[in-house]
Amino acid sequence: MMSATCELSSILTKANHAMYQISDPGQPAGSLSLGDSKDSLQLLTSAQLPAELLGPCKWYNTDPQFWSKQNVLEWISYHVEETKFDASTLNMAYCTLEGSVLCQMSRDTMLSMFGPLGDRLYHSLQDLKAKNRIRESSETFQVHMNSTVQTGQLSTGSPAPGCGTDFSKPTSRDVQSELKMMGELPSWSDLGYESGPTSPDSLDSSSAGMQNFPSSPDSGGSDSELDFSEMRLPSATDSYQEPGRAELKPGKRGRGRPRKLSRGAEDCMDTKKSKHAPRGTHLWEFIRDILIHPELNNGLMKWEDRREGVFKFLKSEAVAQLWGQKKKNSSMTYEKLSRAMRYYYKREILERVDGRRLVYKFGKNSSGWKKRESIGENG
DNA sequence: GTCGTGTTTCCTGCTT
DNA sequence: GAAGCAGGAAACACGA
Numbered sequence: 001m002m003s004a005t006c007e008l009s010s011i012l013t014k015a016n017h018a019m020y021q022i023s024d025p026g027q028p029a030g031s032l033s034l035g036d037s038k039d040s041l042q043l044l045t046s047a048q049l050p051a052e053l054l055g056p057c058k059w060y061n062t063d064p065q066f067w068s069k070q071n072v073l074e075w076i077s078y079h080v081e082e083t084k085f086d087a088s089t090l091n092m093a094y095c096t097l098e099g100s101v102l103c104q105m106s107r108d109t110m111l112s113m114f115g116p117l118g119d120r121l122y123h124s125l126q127d128l129k130a131k132n133r134i135r136e137s138s139e140t141f142q143v144h145m146n147s148t149v150q151t152g153q154l155s156t157g158s159p160a161p162g163c164g165t166d167f168s169k170p171t172s173r174d175v176q177s178e179l180k181m182m183g184e185l186p187s188w189s190d191l192g193y194e195s196g197p198t199s200p201d202s203l204d205s206s207s208a209g210m211q212n213f214p215s216s217p218d219s220g221g222s223d224s225e226l227d228f229s230e231m232r233l234p235s236a237t238d239s240y241q242e243p244g245r246a247e248l249k250p251g252k253r254g255r256g257r258p259r260k261l262s263r264g265a266e267d268c269m270d271t272k273k274s275k276h277a278p279r280g281t282h283l284w285e286f287i288r289d290i291l292i293h294p295e296l297n298n299g300l301m302k303w304e305d306r307r308e309g310v311f312k313f314l315k316s317e318a319v320a321q322l323w324g325q326k327k328k329n330s331s332m333t334y335e336k337l338s339r340a341m342r343y344y345y346k347r348e349i350l351e352r353v354d355g356r357r358l359v360y361k362f363g364k365n366s367s368g369w370k371k372r373e374s375i376g377e378n379g
Numbered sequence: 380g381t382c383g384t385g386t387t388t389c390c391t392g393c394t395t
Numbered sequence: 396g397a398a399g400c401a402g403g404a405a406a407c408a409c410g411a
Contacts (some may be wrong), residue, residue, distance in 0.1 A: 335399080340385080386408085393400080395398080
């Protein structure tokens with residue numbers, strides 16, 4: 001029971017990680033590299049994604065017959081999230097079947113395997129099979145049309161969900177150039193969380209070379225339906241001086257967090273804020289998740305004493321940037337992150353480790369980092 | 380609208 | 396001097 005929960009949680013977490021990956025790694029000097037990460041996680045559960053954003057998900061656009069285990073996992077994770085299904089009741093072995101195997105199953109078989117979720121999964125599978133059959137034939141038609149009429153952007157007329165591209169949104173190039181301006185900024189692809197073309201946005205953006213723009217949820221319900229507008233990185237104009245702040249005496253600012261842009265201005269930039277956005281994973285969970293995936297965290301952090309929950313930041317700023325990516329806050333720094341970490345002392349989620357820089361320890365109110373709790377993880 | 384929570388931002392002072 | 400730590404203060408986002 002626990003293991004299934006943890007595993008699925010970890011899967012969802014990985015999906016979450018995929019979300020952070022916002023550009024192809026330019027591999028700046030000193031940045032992280034994992035080598036070939038093609039086989040690494042490409043999970044996209046899209047918990048908060050409306051169905052219409054799922055079009056570009058790899059599994060969505062692939063005939064279930066050809067689904068890899070990864071696709072199957074993504075698909076199941078998506079439905080788990082959508083239905084708020086208790087993942088602990090799932091047998092993880094069933095979640096990593098090949099698509100071809102899945103396709104041969106009867107409804108009853110799926111019911112017995114996935115319980116109440118089986119029915120939904122079965123119908124979803126049937127729908128997707130049908131959809132992909134239709135699409136294949138329409139694509140064949142479209143290829144023909146493209147070669148005949150060079151429109152550049154020939155609409156199929158019945159795009160997959162999520163195809164309603166807003167081309168006014170920043171493209172991957174925008175994002176990437178912003179990233180370059182920021183200097184080193186490891187993304188989850190750097191960490192091995194290659195999201196691949198599973199992103200709901202990636203379909204549309206593929207024309208701009210944007211294959212890896214994941215979206216998605218968090219393990220705990222995410223704070224985000226990610227899209228380009230939200231992943232926007234700071235431009236020169238973004239280092240905002242808040243209204244009112246400028247009126248303070250020069251050289252010295254007032255205490256406290258400066259006000260952000262006015263509502264109106266904010267809305268212009270970020271229309272999605274109005275939607276309810278469940279809280280994302282907390283910082284400590286984010287940290288924990290990095291730690292319990294040592295094969296993927298690629299030297300960002302390490303355990304000093306796994307049993308005791310003692311860990312160390314190896315690339316503090318990189319972790320902060322990653323956290324910033326997750327929170328869509330490109331100005332995140334280790335200093336700020338560490339302040340948030342220090343708030344955990346009071347709540348005993350973290351404990352102080354005196355005299356050691358960049359070293360923290362999980363406290364009694366944290367969970368999921370112990371080996372037993374993070375089944376399937378090493379470290 | 381209010382409140383609580385969980386940050387985020389900035390600061391000062393201290394330590395390594 | 397730089398980086399990191401500690402913690403105060405205030406702002407902000409979000410859910411209840």
